[in-house]
Amino acid sequence: MKSERQFTRMDAGLRRWLRAACCVLRDFVRTRSSCFTQHATRNTGLHLTAWLVVFCVLPLASPAATRIKDIAMIAGARDNQLVGFGIVTGIAGEGDKDPVYTRQAVANMLQRFGVTVPAATLSSKNVAVVMLTADIPAYAKPGSRIDVNISSMGDAKTLQGGVLLQTPLTGADGKVYAVAQGALSVGGFIGGAGGAGGATVQKNHPTVAQIIGGALVEREIPSTIVRDNQIDLLLRQADFTSAARVAAAINEKFTNSARALDMGTVRVAMPRGTETVPVDFIARLETIEVTPDMPARIVINERTGTIVANSRIKISHCAVSHGNLTINVASSQDVSQPAPFSQTGNTAVTTRTDTSVTESKNGLVTLPELPTVEKVASALNALGVTPRDMMAIFQAMKQAGALQAELIIR
Structure with missing residues (x-):
């Protein structure tokens, strides 16, 4: 290059x-x-x-660079989603209690084995109906294995110790592409012998499980990556500058072979002599290094109190003051007694509630121009604000025009 x-x-x-x-x-x-x-x-x-x-x-x-393989994917070489409806057995009394669809599913399963039982008469607490999801990668051949995720659909308390019975996994076209079966691996548990108050202990989500390599691929999904001797690269993070840099880096190695179609697609024409060996050409293509460009961005998750900012954010010279309101509510019990020698009054217990509001007295703090994320973090930490306060400050800075970054609130 x-x-x-x-x-x-x-x-x-x-x-x-x-x-x-x-x-x-x-x-x-x-x-x-x-x-x-x-x-x-x-x-x-x-x-x-x-x-x-x-x-x-x-x-x-x-400057630091990364491989094209890490920032882009080949169009056509994509995963496909599969879904299935199955039955888990052996849950030791913690299965579905009485859903109609559970009894019907068990009756249908028994009928496949030649056992005819009216669904209304079935009652088993060791069974749970579940939904299965899986991703089948491109070029997965029949006989290869893929991972399966299982989640309870009924009112089962846990899937611990359960075994998934043979379940077909279908694609969006309704065709069966894989079949899942096996013992479940549950990442949590629920326990308790019903002590005082029937107390139980639960960790994580015992109604969700996984089977690593639990599904066998039965049908390959056709994939096409080369069309008219051209390959399309799809950027994982669409950006006009990054697309132009990827095309320029490819043209340095393969002259006049790449062009950016839009902010997320780079089309590469296969050089003469590589048409018969597209895998070798793609392998060489993926090793080319390029420095991607990302816009300044701050992502705020108000539910978890998480703030993530990339290295390109900048803050212009501004003044910040953020005050907190503290509301204190205190309750006390008083005894109300009637007047002496009263014939009608009764002694009663009353509740008195006192509410007070305290506002912190924070002065106006002047922040200099902060050109790097390190200086932004140091300045905000020096103010002694909490993550919740930082969310409000960032939003106010954006509205005031002092924050040169895209603000994403989730």
Whole structure:
């Protein structure tokens, strides 16, 4: 690549300057005890010039880059979703209690084995009906295995110890592409012997399980990645600048073969001689390195109190003041007694509620221009605000025009 050759030449020049600087420094040390002659003065000037050039060159190191494989995918080489409806048995009394569809599903399953039982007469607490989901990757061949996720559909308390019976997994077209079966792996549990108050202990979600490699692929999904000797790259994070950089990086290695169609698609024409070996060409294509570009962005999740900002956010010079309201509600019990010698009054217990509101007295704080995410974080931490406060501050900064970043609130 052209950029790599440029940095290689720059590194070679840097090494030459370093060698020259070392030689000059050595000569300078040898002559330090004598008076500076005109020749020594020239050496000193050369010495200073060499080191100035070195320090000017050092910051020009190659920026971090990533492989095209990590930021884009090949159009056509995509996963497909599968879904199924099945039965889990062996749940030891914690299965579905009395859903009609559970009895009907068990009756249908028994009928497949030649056992005819009216659905209304069935009653089993060791069975639960479940939904299955799975993703089948492109070019998955019959006989290969894929992972399966299982979730309870009825009122079963847990799927611990359960075994999934053979269940077909279908695609959006209604065709069966895989068959799942096996023992469930549950990432949580529920336990308790019904102690005081029937207390139980639960960890995570015991009604959701997984079977690693629990489904066998029965049918391959056709995939097409090359059309008219062209391959489309789909960027995982669509961006016009990133698409242009990807096309330019590919053209550095394969001349005039790539062009950006839009902010999320780069079309690559296969060079002559590679039409019969598209896998080899794609492998070489994916190893090309490029530096993607992302817009300044802050993502706020108000439900969890999470704030994530990328490295490009900037804050202009502004003043910030954020006050908190603290509401205290105190209740106390009083006894109300009638007047002495009263014939009609009764002693009663009354509740008195006192409510007070306290507002923090925060002054107006001036923030300088903050060009990096590190300085933004340091300045906000110095204010002593909580993540919830930061959410409100970021929103106010955006409305005031002081925040140069896209604000996403989820």
